[in-house]
Amino acid sequence: MRPVLTVLLCSLLVPTFLEAKEKQSNPNIIVIMADDLGYGDVSCYGATELKTPHIDQLAADGLRFTSGYCSASTCTPTRYSMLTGTYAFRGKRTGIAPPNSPAIIKPGTETIASLLKRAGYTTAVIGKWHLGLGGKGGPDWNGQLKPGPLEIGFDTCFLLPTTNDRVPQVYVQDHRVLNLDPADPLWVGTKKPSPDHPTGKTHRHTLKMDWSHGHNSTIHNGISRIGFYTGGHAARFRDEDVADKWVEKSVEFIEQHQNEPFFLFFSSHDIHVPRMPHERFQGKTKLGFRGDSIVQLDWCVGELMKTLDRLKLADNTLVVFCSDNGPVLDDGYKDGAIEKIGKHRAAGPYTGGKYSVYEGGTRTPFITRWKGRIQPGISDQLVCTIDLPASLAALTKQGLSDGECRDSFNVLGALLGENKAKGRDHLVQQNNGNNGTYALRVGNWKLHRYDRKSARNVTVEAQLANTKVPQFQLFNLTDDPAEKTDVLAEYPEVAERLKTQLAKIIEDGRSRPKK
Known part of the structure; x- marks a missing residue:
């Protein structure tokens, strides 16, 4: 019976050992x-x-x-x-x-x-x-x-x-x-919770960091924020x-x-x-x-x-x-x-x-x-x-x-940098939420799509300005990594292919292939 018990115990312990090994x-x-x-x-x-x-x-x-x-x-x-x-x-x-x-x-x-x-x-x-x-x-x-x-x-x-x-x-x-x-x-x-509630507008002179736009409601630690709050002082x-x-x-x-x-x-x-x-x-x-x-x-x-x-x-x-x-x-x-x-x-x-x-x-x-x-x-x-x-x-x-x-x-x-391993072949980019501004990169082609036909100013220094843009733009990132020159008119077939691909990705509700 002892050899049988030994075999039985080993058979029970092996899966546990392997699971622990895999976990480690x-x-x-x-x-x-x-x-x-x-x-x-x-x-x-x-x-x-x-x-x-x-x-x-x-x-x-x-x-x-x-x-x-x-x-x-x-x-x-x-x-x-x-x-x-x-x-x-x-x-x-x-x-x-x-x-x-x-x-x-x-x-x-x-x-x-x-x-x-x-x-x-x-x-x-x-x-x-x-x-x-x-x-x-x-x-x-x-x-x-x-x-x-x-x-x-x-x-x-x-x-x-x-x-x-x-x-x-x-x-x-x-x-x-x-x-x-x-x-x-x-x-x-x-x-505003009360008329006398201090804000970045009413008490601007008390701020240790002044606001330039939008951040002028409740003050905490000498800085005014978006939104209002009171209480919770011990937690701040x-x-x-x-x-x-x-x-x-x-x-x-x-x-x-x-x-x-x-x-x-x-x-x-x-x-x-x-x-x-x-x-x-x-x-x-x-x-x-x-x-x-x-x-x-x-x-x-x-x-x-x-x-x-x-x-x-x-x-x-x-x-x-x-x-x-x-x-x-x-x-x-x-x-x-x-x-x-x-x-x-x-x-x-x-x-x-x-x-x-x-x-x-x-x-x-x-x-x-x-x-x-x-x-x-x-x-x-x-x-x-x-x-x-x-x-x-x-x-x-x-x-x-x-x-x-x-x-x-x-x-x-x-x-992991494995030899000959590939990344993804395309990527959809968006700005915020689901407001209809997208970009699709496929290889070194990049399509912009602006359903609202306006976009943030492209300079880092002044991004809050909205600028009118065409609904679609096309860029070649190999020749133009800074996306300065729209080449949609020169490559209409590429633009149409990417427009179709982007629309399908959005409409399909997924881009990872089904099993």
Whole structure:
């Protein structure tokens, strides 16, 4: 009987052993998403007016993409598509979310977090959220803030709930506002709560950073914001401390889960307005607070990489560095970004930036590093943040149904720099929400489509001006990477082919082929 028992026990233990072995073989994954960081904003992509040594080292140790994209040129739609693997223009309310937005991604939606959780990962998002919280009525700021990240696959979260130029300036930990005093309830609204409520208009003389447009409602920490709020004083943070808090909570998460596969979405708020870096970074560059915020972001990257080294996790961690959209200089505050720009070119060689479907709006720094697995180098393969769900599902051997991640392509081989691996063959770009502004890149052809027949001004310095444009424009990125010359009249057959392809992608409701 003993040999039989031994065989039986072994047969029971082998699957468990293999599962544990496979679980251990899956790398930890950290996605670092910068905010409003342009292609030319870091030194490894050509910046000469400031230095980003930690991001540069990440690129030197890994793969630097020259055709790495986000899928939209504003924050909410890019974050939506990165998490869900589906173009944001297919969803509802996917434009820049207001302070009281309900959860945009509904519970039960397959996301990058739920896929990795299914694969045995512990998952966290730390940093800017800006995808809404709560049910149909919006956030219950004094109660449970659900649904939210924990209902779409994250085990834990530590958030800036909206974006810092919008109220309220509080942290959300899991389902609640952190340090909220019930005796001082938090109220968030769209209308002035009382005639004597201080705003950027009525108390402009008290501001430590003046506004240029739009950011002139409730004042907190000497900076006026979009929207109104009262109360919650014990829960409010100081702008200068936000980046430190993201690093503190991220290091804590990594330390707690160093012995199991973990996924960390480090969602930085740098370089978004209001740019108010910590005092130790202020004045570190000659570009003003915008440049100083880039240096602060670089420090954040360095602290995360040092943590991996200290815990001996670097060889088993895939790091992805990207941005949610391209750059903007004056985005509502007088912070010196335009006046001190000098020779710096935030979008690198490209035209446009945030709010634009020109290359500067969506082509951003994109770096992958996995020591010992990814060979250092430069890749011209076309990859996008929207491809992370399908690619990481493939890495961790998780299946996708046809209804999930409908525009996410498995470009894992390209992300890992495998020999002869290809990226995607086309990409749809959008500006914000689903307002009918698109671009389609296929190879080196780029078609613009403006259903409203107007577009943001193409200069980074003055993007808020609307300019009349033809509904369609065509550019050859090989000859004209800055998209200066519309060649639609010269290549009508190419334009028609791309118009048809773009219309089909929009109408089909998906671009990832069905099984």
